[in-house]
């Protein structure tokens with residue numbers, strides 16, 4: 001047990017301070033090898049169809065024709081999964097990990113819900129970049145400070161296969177001007193708003209977790225290696241946060257002229273009926289789980 005913490009499963013006082021200063025903290029081995037293996041098995045099962053996909057949505061890498069893939073090939077062509085926790089008890093257990101929520105209580109105070117779950121697959125050789133952004137640019141919320149992201153590595157995440165990169169302290173600069181795109185996944189911070197000389201790659205082992213502020217600038221490079229880089233990412237908001245309108249979001253995310261500069265709408269042209277208006281009303285109350293291997 002370190003000198004400045006009473007309970008080694010929680011963060012030390014120094015780690016709490018570094019989260020507030022830098023906008024992120026890495027928790028080593030948040031989940032153990034059995035849960036990592038169960039999470040990987042669930043992702044493979046959801047990809048191949050061995051596990052039923054009732055709520056799970058799959059998004060392939062651009063240009064992939066999913067109809068031509070054999071079941072066992074799909075996983076290495078998928079960009080991400082969303083809404084999988086109801087289809088996989090193992091991934092649900094990751095999202096509700098008692099240790100994770102004790103740590104989030106420490107950082108943010110008690111009382112939160114899970115509102116978004118994603119698995120980010122970044123397949124070998126074809127996994128594309130996720131450009132620099134703030135997650136709060138995707139969420140029309142009353143207060144970005146009440147949102148936290150948790151990114152958990154299931155494979156070793158390295159510079160070669162596209163680990164997370166962050167700009168420490170960038171959350172303190174407030175909402176940045178983003179450039180919307182036809183593909184909302186390509187929405188990115190305007191280059192003059194980025195302090196790229198300060199970028200820090202965060203290499204992680206399977207089971208390690210990056211806990212990060214919704215205003216932290218972050219990025220992942222393409223996976224040009226032959227190594228898989230699967231991760232799950234959860235977003236939680238503290239009780240009291242409210243979902244708001246596009247106009248209210250513009251008050252946080254706007255450029256010098258007052259034009260909207262968040263990522264919740266696509267840049268023209270947009271396909272009819274496909275306007276991206278991200279307001280996710282699905283919320284799961286936290287019921288901590290601590291008996292998984």
Ligand SMILES: O=C(O)CCC(=O)C(=O)O
Pocket residue numbers: 120122130135162218219220231233
């Ligand atoms: O895991 C990745 O490649 C990117 C994750 C991320 O930053 C996001 O989805 O917002």
